[in-house]
Structure formats: C-alpha cells, structure tokens
Amino acid sequence: MVVKCEVGGAVVEKEVVTESPGETYEYQAEVSRLMDLIVHSLYSHKEVFLRELVSNAKPSILxxxxxxxxxxxxxxxxxxxxxxxxxxxxxxxxxxxxxxTIAQSGTSKFLKALKENKEAGADNSLIGQFGVGFYSAFLVAQKVEVSTKSPKSDKQYVWESVADSSSYVIREETNPDKLLRRGTQITLFLRDDDKYEFSEATRILNLVKNYSQFVSFPIYVWQEKSRTIEVEEEEEPKESEEQPEGEKKKTKKTKTEKYWELANETKPIWMRNPKEVEKDQYNEFYKKAFNEFLDPLSYTHFTTEGEVEFRSILYIPGMAPLNNEDVVNPKTKNIRLYVKRVFISEDFDGELFPRYLSFVRGVVDSDDLPLNVSREILQESRIVRIMKKRLVRKAFDMIQDLSESENKEDYKKFWENFGKFIKLGCIEDSGNEDNTTSEIFLFQE
Structure with missing residues (x-):
C-alpha cells in the first residue's frame, strides 16, 4: 500500500507493508483444555519452555x-x-x-498425570512428556507467533495465538523483511512477570547450556555485553593543562559488544572413543558436571549395544556426601539422563539405580527412549529395566577394580565414605537373583 506523508515540508509517497488479516481457526477441544491448564495452573520450573522449544526446533536434515x-x-x-x-x-x-490439533491420548495422559501430582503441587516438568511440548511457550508468553517456510510451498505462513484464546490465526507473510529462506521462527511475547528474567541474554545462554548443550546441531545465543575501556581523547588539551609531550589524555568509555555465542561447542565426552579421552579430561568433566572439587576415585566409560543401546560414564566420588540423609533418601540427583543428547532429568526414584548405589554419579544417554519420556515410562519400560541392570553391573565392576588395585588407599577411602551404603544394599538387595551384589558385600576394609 502506498501512502502520502510530509517529510521536511515536502509531500512524498511511501510504500507501507500491511499484514493480511489471515484466517481464524478454533482450537481442538483438547488443546483448549491444555492451554487453560498451562496458563492458569502451572507455575514452577517455567524454564523448561526453552528446552521444549529448542528440542522441537532441531532442524531435520535436508x-x-x-x-x-x-x-x-x-x-x-x-x-x-x-x-x-x-x-x-x-x-x-x-x-x-x-x-x-493434538492427539487426545497424549493430552488425556497429561491431565491424568497432572491430577495425580496435584497434592504435591503442579509440576510443569510434565510438559513435553506427552507430546505437548510446544504449548509450554505459554508458560512465559502472553502471545506466540510462529513464522515458517517449507520447501513444499512457495509461501511463508504465520501462526499467531494469545494465551487465553480458544482460537488462532494463520496468515500469509507479505513483509519482504521478514521472509525466511526456509525453516521456522518462533517469537514469544513475554508476560510482564517474566520479561525481566527470560529476556536476559545470559539467563537464556545458561538454560541452553544446561538443557541443550549436547544436541546435534549448533545453537547460537545472541549476547550483548558491556565493558569499560580506556580511549584517547581526540580533543587537544587546553593551554592551562600540563601534559607530557607525546602523550594524550585518556578517558573511560563503556563499549557494548554484540555477537552470536555458540552455546553447545563441546562434543559430549561420552560420545567420544574412550581411547581418545585422557584421565584429566574425565576428571575435568566430572568436576564441572557435578560441581565437585576432588577427583573421583574411579570412573568407567562404556557403550552398551544389542537389544538396548546407550552410552554412559559413571564415577565413584572422591568424598562422601555432606548430608548423611542421602543414604536413606529414595530420590537421587546423581545421574543425569539424556535422550539423543537432550537433558531430560536428574530427579529419579530408583528407576536407574537402587538406593544403596545412589552415591554413584554419571551420565546416561539413550537413543532408544523417546524425547518425551515420563516417570511412568521410566517405571514401566523394559528398556529402562535392562539399562538399570547393566548400570548396576558396571558400578559393581568399578568397586571390584578398586578393591583389586595396587593402590589400597583408594579402596580404603571408598569403604570409609560409602561402606554404609553397601551395608544398606545387603538388606535391600540380598535377593538379587544373579548374586551380583554378593561379591561386593564380602569386601572388607
């Protein structure tokens, strides 16, 4: 559209790009129910929205x-x-x-799981476990805009919806400045309560590094950082000012640097060949991943293949937990579960390790589990049961290697730090059918 406007006293014609009104569509009933829950019922751990959207955004190979x-x-x-x-x-x-539209079964399971967790408080970590991850955007956004260009079409379309709406709009993108060559762009218009936290670039960078550091494609986060620098003044000094010959007066100025920072530049250490990884690199990863300052007593890096495939690195810490309640606490946060390099959780209730081995730390990465893996899946999955059995076996092997090593001091430290855990295992796992624990329980100082 061309409009006339006055510029500097002269009337000129200017082309203005206007957005087409688009077509309005009603959400499927299940989506409306889900949206209402997300907007009005879920408040904790809002940060998971970024994990879900980045996981959805992983580009397909073309x-x-x-x-x-x-x-x-x-x-x-x-x-x-x-x-x-x-x-x-x-x-x-x-x-x-x-x-x-969304599969009714996925939403129904989500609603059921939410109801079961209601007494403990609504936990939106359930989002993404039932194929509803995109809608987590409305945890922090009042409005969401999705602009997308498919090679199947010569047109680019924009999907828009606001948080409390039962409908959405789809329109054709006509602004040449907003056209994409291909791909998808999601813009979240943040709620007033969330603008300060989630529009802060460093906060977003840290969330990407925590949840999505090891995804297969590069992720860049826009950064704007200010720093104070000294610069020479261009103006000549006044006659009254004494200044050494050949020197210029300096002043401090604030300079803002703007750049794209690669958030996932580190290839996962567990994806590398163990023969190519040095001991110092294992120790460095352990300290960084688990916020430790002592080297581990032992570690094992392995890949399990066959009917169930996964990669893992397990560690025996160099010191006991400071809180003795960890011995009897059924929940552990020592194993970080990844699915296809996306961080899923570190909050488990015996699904991957028995309670008496809760001191073992490590990472487990599976391609066999779905990205929307839920607590229910972990508890009922045959894959997880096989994974647990093999992880426990590897933990026993580490302990046995310590007991047979020439450095007896390491095993002495292990028993001083974790002997009480093993004694607990004598009670809780005495009926282990393959007696894998018996060889460990016989170890003495």
Whole structure:
C-alpha cells in the first residue's frame, strides 16, 4: 500500500507493508483444555519452555543441505525471545495439524498425570512428556507467533495465538523483511512477570547450556555485553593543562559488544572413543558436571549395544556426601539422563539405580527412549529395566577394580565414605537373583 506523508515540508509517497488479516481457526477441544491448564495452573520450573522449544526446533536434515543451526535471540526492550531454525519448516496444512490439533491420548495422559501430582503441587516438568511440548511457550508468553517456510510451498505462513484464546490465526507473510529462506521462527511475547528474567541474554545462554548443550546441531545465543575501556581523547588539551609531550589524555568509555555465542561447542565426552579421552579430561568433566572439587576415585566409560543401546560414564566420588540423609533418601540427583543428547532429568526414584548405589554419579544417554519420556515410562519400560541392570553391573565392576588395585588407599577411602551404603544394599538387595551384589558385600576394609 502506498501512502502520502510530509517529510521536511515536502509531500512524498511511501510504500507501507500491511499484514493480511489471515484466517481464524478454533482450537481442538483438547488443546483448549491444555492451554487453560498451562496458563492458569502451572507455575514452577517455567524454564523448561526453552528446552521444549529448542528440542522441537532441531532442524531435520535436508537433501540440499546448507548449514543447519538454531539461533536464540532476546530483546529486553520489547520483552521477546525469538528462536529460529534452518530446518524444513511447515506448510499451512502442517501448521493446522501440528499446532491446532493434538492427539487426545497424549493430552488425556497429561491431565491424568497432572491430577495425580496435584497434592504435591503442579509440576510443569510434565510438559513435553506427552507430546505437548510446544504449548509450554505459554508458560512465559502472553502471545506466540510462529513464522515458517517449507520447501513444499512457495509461501511463508504465520501462526499467531494469545494465551487465553480458544482460537488462532494463520496468515500469509507479505513483509519482504521478514521472509525466511526456509525453516521456522518462533517469537514469544513475554508476560510482564517474566520479561525481566527470560529476556536476559545470559539467563537464556545458561538454560541452553544446561538443557541443550549436547544436541546435534549448533545453537547460537545472541549476547550483548558491556565493558569499560580506556580511549584517547581526540580533543587537544587546553593551554592551562600540563601534559607530557607525546602523550594524550585518556578517558573511560563503556563499549557494548554484540555477537552470536555458540552455546553447545563441546562434543559430549561420552560420545567420544574412550581411547581418545585422557584421565584429566574425565576428571575435568566430572568436576564441572557435578560441581565437585576432588577427583573421583574411579570412573568407567562404556557403550552398551544389542537389544538396548546407550552410552554412559559413571564415577565413584572422591568424598562422601555432606548430608548423611542421602543414604536413606529414595530420590537421587546423581545421574543425569539424556535422550539423543537432550537433558531430560536428574530427579529419579530408583528407576536407574537402587538406593544403596545412589552415591554413584554419571551420565546416561539413550537413543532408544523417546524425547518425551515420563516417570511412568521410566517405571514401566523394559528398556529402562535392562539399562538399570547393566548400570548396576558396571558400578559393581568399578568397586571390584578398586578393591583389586595396587593402590589400597583408594579402596580404603571408598569403604570409609560409602561402606554404609553397601551395608544398606545387603538388606535391600540380598535377593538379587544373579548374586551380583554378593561379591561386593564380602569386601572388607
């Protein structure tokens, strides 16, 4: 559209890009129920929204390739977060199918799980466990805009919805400045209560590093950092000022640096060949991942193949936990579970390790589990039962290797620190059918 406006006393014509009104669609009933719950009932751990959206944004591999990446940019002035991927995008029909409709079974299970957890307080970590991860955006956003370009279509479409609405709008993107070559761009217009926290670039960078540091594609986060520097003054000094010949007066100025920072530059150590990893690298990873300052007493790095495949690194800490309640606490936070390099959880209730081995620390990465793995799946999955059995066996092997090593001091430290855990195992796992614990329980100082 061309409009006339006055500039400097002269009337000029200017082209203004206007957005098409688009078409309005009603959400499927199940989605409306879900949206209402997310907006009005779930408050804790809002940060999981970023994990879910980055997981959804992982670009699919394209035949024409090009660089596949994800970029996350915050705008504190406007209170927005924008996540852009260079993947395959979506057509108009796919937008309707993917964002306006959801499998009833997934939502029903989500509602059931939420109801069961109500007494303990609503826990939105359930989001993403039932295929409803995209809607976690509304935990922090009043409005969500999805702009996407698929190679199947010559048009780019924009999907829009606000938090308390029962409908959404799809329109064609006509602004040439906003056109994508391909892929999807999600913009979150943050709620007033969440603008300060989640429009802060460093906060977003840390969340990406925590949840998505090891995904397969590079993730860049926009950073703006200010620093004070000394610069030479360009003006000549006044006659009254004495200044050594050849020197210029300096003053301090604030300089803002703007750049894209790669948030996942480290290849997961557990994905590397153990023959290529040095002991110091294992120790460094252990200290960083588990916030420790002492080297571990022992570690094991292995890949399990066959009917169940996963990669893992396990450690025996160099000191006992400071809180003795860890011995009787059924929940452990010592094992970090990844699925396809995406961090899922470290809060377990015996699913991966028995209570008496809760002192063992490590990471487990499985390609066999779904990204939306839930506590229910962990408890009932045959895959998890096999994983647990093999992880326990590897833990026993580490302890046995310590007992047979030439350095008797290491095993003495182990028994002083964790002997009470093993004694607990004598009671809790005495009926282990393959007697894998018996050889450990016989160890003496």
């Amino acid at each position: 035949g024409d390739a090009g660089e596949l990446e994800i970029r996350v940019k915050t705008d504190p002035d406007n209170g927005t977060i924008t996540i852009t991927d260079s993947g395959i995008g979506m057509t108009k029909e796919e937008l309707i199918d993917c964002l306006g």
